[in-house]
Amino acid sequence: MTQFNRRFFLKSFALTGLGLSSIRLFSGCSAKKKTAFKIGFLTPKTGVDAESGTSCERAARIGKDFLKFLGVDLEVVVSDTESNSEVARLKAEKLINDGAHCLIGAYNSAATATIAQVAEQHKIPFIINMAAADTLTEQGYQYLFRNFPTSKMLAGNSISGIKTLFAENNFAPKTGTLIVLNDAYGQTMLDAFQIAESQQRIPFKLEKIIQFDTKAKDLSTEVAKIKSVNSDVLMIVSRINATNLIIRELIRQNHNPKAIISPGGQGFYEGQFLKNFKEKADNLYTVNAWFDPISSLTKRAMSVFHKYYPEKLFEMNVAFSLEAIYLATMAYQQAQSNKAENLRTALQNISLSEGIIYGGNIEFDHKGQRTNIPSVSLMNKNGIPRIVSPKGLHETQAIFPFPGF
Numbered sequence: 001m002t003q004f005n006r007r008f009f010l011k012s013f014a015l016t017g018l019g020l021s022s023i024r025l026f027s028g029c030s031a032k033k034k035t036a037f038k039i040g041f042l043t044p045k046t047g048v049d050a051e052s053g054t055s056c057e058r059a060a061r062i063g064k065d066f067l068k069f070l071g072v073d074l075e076v077v078v079s080d081t082e083s084n085s086e087v088a089r090l091k092a093e094k095l096i097n098d099g100a101h102c103l104i105g106a107y108n109s110a111a112t113a114t115i116a117q118v119a120e121q122h123k124i125p126f127i128i129n130m131a132a133a134d135t136l137t138e139q140g141y142q143y144l145f146r147n148f149p150t151s152k153m154l155a156g157n158s159i160s161g162i163k164t165l166f167a168e169n170n171f172a173p174k175t176g177t178l179i180v181l182n183d184a185y186g187q188t189m190l191d192a193f194q195i196a197e198s199q200q201r202i203p204f205k206l207e208k209i210i211q212f213d214t215k216a217k218d219l220s221t222e223v224a225k226i227k228s229v230n231s232d233v234l235m236i237v238s239r240i241n242a243t244n245l246i247i248r249e250l251i252r253q254n255h256n257p258k259a260i261i262s263p264g265g266q267g268f269y270e271g272q273f274l275k276n277f278k279e280k281a282d283n284l285y286t287v288n289a290w291f292d293p294i295s296s297l298t299k300r301a302m303s304v305f306h307k308y309y310p311e312k313l314f315e316m317n318v319a320f321s322l323e324a325i326y327l328a329t330m331a332y333q334q335a336q337s338n339k340a341e342n343l344r345t346a347l348q349n350i351s352l353s354e355g356i357i358y359g360g361n362i363e364f365d366h367k368g369q370r371t372n373i374p375s376v377s378l379m380n381k382n383g384i385p386r387i388v389s390p391k392g393l394h395e396t397q398a399i400f401p402f403p404g405f
Contacts, residue, residue: 124340125347
């Protein structure tokens, strides 16, 4: 080989090698393919609301599998609000900065309120899966959509639900006691019950109201008052931790009213409560929004859920969270776009005849509120909440009076 040819060969080889290396380098650094539709799901995995928030998280974890029949390239990113409204604000900002096209959350009303502010500022659609504070849909927000009843709706539905439950089962108690937490939600429920009693819409005399602090660690004194009054019906409006305290004290103090009902409250239907109290949780009633056991979408949701969580209970937290993901994805599919304005318009105009939650068509009013989510009455039976009213939907027969713990 001549000197010229050898130099030419070596130079060509070096350039060719550099070219191949460069191609591989830039190929390796190419951006990851973006998901067509990305949902940021905010829920309290830690802190005081962790038990219920973790149930919501399970729904987010199975959302993609549940909705694969829609053929959407979907990603659901879960972020922990830590049961803290300021943390919720920061996490919402991060999800938006990381490319979320829509936010869902956040169980706690205070955390939800801060997320709503962030979503409005960034003009990103925000679907509330669970949070009842009436003020959330009274701020004039343009990007907020709540697929959950307000506190006033829950209160009104609870009163009418109790009345229907008793009438359908020929149960005619004379007196009732209400124990209620002293936060904004508890006050809304208390106001509704007092107004209903003044209008004679409660089918018994409300003879005692007991309020307690949300941070209470011991409710033995309050339960002693309940026992001393000895009303036929005990109604409990509280959050999960306080519900546990009240039931433990009722058992310890051996008090058995003729009916124990949670109207719009937390606790009786939740998996951990049922696990903690086992057979002593049976025959306790919840009057609240619930999933529709007849819906084909519910049946699909339950099937997918139990594939991933065979030992867990499919309940309200899971159902509302899954339906929120379904709503967001349907809006994306109808808009054929992940642009915020297009998604917002799709949510404003959405009308779905079938969902997971029991109620009418899924659609939102001008405030972004869904208004047609009625309550059903549930009774725990063999460790599972079962619908006992209304009659057309009931899964088992109600039992009155309460047979005791």
